Amino acid sequence: MQTIFQTSLTPEQYAAQKHHKQVKPPENCPNCSRAQSLDALAYYHRYVTCLTEVFIIWVRRFLCRQCRVSVSCLPSFAQPYRAINTTTVEAGFSGQAQKREVQHWGVAIDAYWQRFEAHLPTLVRQVGSAFGRVSLPPSAEGFWEQLLERCGDLASATRQLVHQFHTCLFGTYRCHQPGQLQAA
Ligand SMILES: [Zn+2]
Numbered sequence: 001m002q003t004i005f006q007t008s009l010t011p012e013q014y015a016a017q018k019h020h021k022q023v024k025p026p027e028n029c030p031n032c033s034r035a036q037s038l039d040a041l042a043y044y045h046r047y048v049t050c051l052t053e054v055f056i057i058w059v060r061r062f063l064c065r066q067c068r069v070s071v072s073c074l075p076s077f078a079q080p081y082r083a084i085n086t087t088t089v090e091a092g093f094s095g096q097a098q099k100r101e102v103q104h105w106g107v108a109i110d111a112y113w114q115r116f117e118a119h120l121p122t123l124v125r126q127v128g129s130a131f132g133r134v135s136l137p138p139s140a141e142g143f144w145e146q147l148l149e150r151c152g153d154l155a156s157a158t159r160q161l162v163h164q165f166h167t168c169l170f171g172t173y174r175c176h177q178p179g180q181l182q183a184a
Helices: 011-016 086-093 100-104 106-127 140-151 154-165
Strands: 002-005 038-050 053-064 070-075
Touching (some): 011 038, 011 053, 038 070, 086 100, 086 154, 140 154
Parallel strands (some): 002 070
Antiparallel strands (some): 038 053, 053 070
């Protein structure tokens, strides 16, 4: 499974400080909810942008001793399966076209928006009116505004979508679904 942890580090700082080595396991396993059951497992690497640059970061994984499900801990500046960092996606979706990084990654951000629009009907079915009343048919602009208003920023919105609703803006992925519990 995947969880997202809040961090004030930028992707560049996270990479430079090798912060992956200091990532602590969640208190409770996101799959079986047992406390203090996660052991360090390994890391995987992925790409994430910072302004107009691209960094490789290492993501911490843990293994639950109780349910044997592995849990990766994604820093909040990164979006699941998307290389453009959270702040830049938020700026692009909010129409801040004057920002250099939004111009730089404009093509990718447009593709992300299309992906968000395509996922929207499913997304709305999953979250219901958790972020406010949804217009019919739902509009991507309307949903985006409500999400930001309710959550404050995309990092916080993504954490809620992943942890509470097992989805994110761009799709519903296996890594956000609870795994099979083993017989106790
Ligand atoms: Zn577990």
